[in-house]
Amino acid sequence: MVTIKPPNLWQFIHLQHEKILLAVIAQVELVLLVMAIVTFTGVLTGVLVWKRATLVEAVTGFWSVVYTIPSLAMLVFFIGPFGLGWLPATIALVLYGQLPVVRNTIVGLRSVDPAIMESASAMGMKPFTVLRKIQFPLAWPVIIVGIRVSCMLVFGLSTIAAYVGGPGLGDYVFSGLAELGSFNSMNKTLVGSLGITIIALIFDAGFVGLKRITTAKGLRIG
Amino acid sequence: MANTHSSTPGQEIRLEKLTKRYPNQKKDAVKEFSLEIPAGEIVVFVGPSGCGKTTTMKMINRIIEPTSGAILIGGKDVTHTPAHELRRNIGYVIQQIGLFPHLTIGSNVATVPQLLGWDKGHIRERVDELLTLVGLDPEEYRGRYPKQLSGGQQQRVGVARALAADPAVLLMDEPFGATDPITRVRLQKEFRALQRELKKTVVFVTHDFEEALLLGDRIAVLSDQSHVEQYGTPLEILSNPATDKVKSFVGEAASVRMLALVSLSAIELIPGTKDGPTLSEDATLREAMEKFIGGEKVVNVGTKGHLTFESLQEAITHARSKVA
Numbered sequence: 344m345v346t347i348k349p350p351n352l353w354q355f356i357h358l359q360h361e362k363i364l365l366a367v368i369a370q371v372e373l374v375l376l377v378m379a380i381v382t383f384t385g386v387l388t389g390v391l392v393w394k395r396a397t398l399v400e401a402v403t404g405f406w407s408v409v410y411t412i413p414s415l416a417m418l419v420f421f422i423g424p425f426g427l428g429w430l431p432a433t434i435a436l437v438l439y440g441q442l443p444v445v446r447n448t449i450v451g452l453r454s455v456d457p458a459i460m461e462s463a464s465a466m467g468m469k470p471f472t473v474l475r476k477i478q479f480p481l482a483w484p485v486i487i488v489g490i491r492v493s494c495m496l497v498f499g500l501s502t503i504a505a506y507v508g509g510p511g512l513g514d515y516v517f518s519g520l521a522e523l524g525s526f527n528s529m530n531k532t533l534v535g536s537l538g539i540t541i542i543a544l545i546f547d548a549g550f551v552g553l554k555r556i557t558t559a560k561g562l563r564i565g
Numbered sequence: 566m567a568n569t570h571s572s573t574p575g576q577e578i579r580l581e582k583l584t585k586r587y588p589n590q591k592k593d594a595v596k597e598f599s600l601e602i603p604a605g606e607i608v609v610f611v612g613p614s615g616c617g618k619t620t621t622m623k624m625i626n627r628i629i630e631p632t633s634g635a636i637l638i639g640g641k642d643v644t645h646t647p648a649h650e651l652r653r654n655i656g657y658v659i660q661q662i663g664l665f666p667h668l669t670i671g672s673n674v675a676t677v678p679q680l681l682g683w684d685k686g687h688i689r690e691r692v693d694e695l696l697t698l699v700g701l702d703p704e705e706y707r708g709r710y711p712k713q714l715s716g717g718q719q720q721r722v723g724v725a726r727a728l729a730a731d732p733a734v735l736l737m738d739e740p741f742g743a744t745d746p747i748t749r750v751r752l753q754k755e756f757r758a759l760q761r762e763l764k765k766t767v768v769f770v771t772h773d774f775e776e777a778l779l780l781g782d783r784i785a786v787l788s789d790q791s792h793v794e795q796y797g798t799p800l801e802i803l804s805n806p807a808t809d810k811v812k813s814f815v816g817e818a819a820s821v822r823m824l825a826l827v828s829l830s831a832i833e834l835i836p837g838t839k840d841g842p843t844l845s846e847d848a849t850l851r852e853a854m855e856k857f858i859g860g861e862k863v864v865n866v867g868t869k870g871h872l873t874f875e876s877l878q879e880a881i882t883h884a885r886s887k888v889a
Contacts, residue, residue, distance in 0.1 A: 462663030465628055465736075466676045466726075467653035480667050559667030561710035 355530035363515075363534060370501065370511030370542060377433055377497050381440035382490055388441070389448025389486075390474070399449055406442040414439065414500050418507045432501070432509030439500055440493040447489025451482030484558050491550040498543040502535070512538040575766030576639030576733040578602040583624050583634035585617075594620050595791040597634070602783075604639075605764040609781035611814070614772055617791035622736055622770045626655045638734060653677055656727030656735040656765070660742045662719050664711040670696070670722050671707040677730040695725040700755065717748035724756070728763070735767045742771070753779055774814060778803070778826065786811045800826055824851035824881065832880040834870030839863040841871070853877055 505513025
């Protein structure tokens, strides 16, 4: 009788590298798409509501509630209206990602010294110019931290989004776990979970660099 | 401080029955405030905190919109002109300074010229001129950031920024209040010298009566709801306080303070000079007094003559009796 030794992790990656690479690309694409939408909508929401205390409370309250919905429940719920695949995954992740961005945008815009804002108006800047040239650049270091937190959150949840056919490495985790005990189950699970972890860490490092580059020099010096 | 090659002189400000009432408040914050501020003068609003002096000042550039009343600058009613246009012709300096921390000193000073669409070369020239004017070397400071400057230096930049587009009017809300006493006195003196050259119309808010005396061509003593208790020159207010509130504000030390207002050119001197320190004729009785307190026996006044302690005392008594 011939015993076939199951491939170790390196052999598995080597054998499946094309499939894995496609999953990695899909994973990155999904997160970039979601984060583009989250950043745009979340920052816009923050900019629109920061001034009015009642709106701030309503908006952060709403996204906090959304944030507490169990992810699997929301994903399964979206299968009804949106089917399987990219669409329900993207929508669910966009909803989960809102809170950190909206909250940090509001906190950032509110933390700008009122004396600085008043000076800007008193120089004769129109309200939108004050926002664009003074308030937003000063709030940016806080806002980008919100985007970073949101991005890490989306990475975590994107794994689960594979459950509704979402793209990316999450599929490896789920099929690995589903076939537990079989030939390549451990390898699949490891490729999925380690892969996502590594990509997430690369993104996180990217954010550190991005924050440095995009923060005005006058704010970085001590 | 360097000369400015051209400077727009100040314009007269007339405030007519300016009133500010905040919603949900029973009393007006400022009630029917009327005042004429002559062109080219420093008028100081002085009064206890909460009396509405800052609110009144902020209604001039409509950072606070008046509930009713009219603002005329240079004879033109600006109560309803677009606020951003009005403000580009009014310099604004506040106690918190409010420099933009993410922009260089140069860009901070260039703010209003940029809004007005000046060309780049002109802006660069103007920035350097202004930094020099407030005593900061452009080469050294233009590219720095606000955080890299001391409080006193930051407020010099604040003044330069306010003067950038050569406005006719300057509003200053306790601008030197946050600096240490030594820096404050230096900034006050520099500002006085600067104003002698620029002749802007300046509205200056402070709660410090000493500062009002030092800087004001005129002083408006304000009480609750920005009620004008008295409006006059420093000497008028010291020598002839109109109400009890003014009297209590002027305080016990009025006659001592008055020493700082009478110059040595106004008193009789003993002819000839002697061995001892020399003060200019522009120096005040107070400065001469300080010399004597410091142990000097004789103080020369220019080359015209000299003072002894006895002759100074006589002069002070004489000045007091004239005022009383």
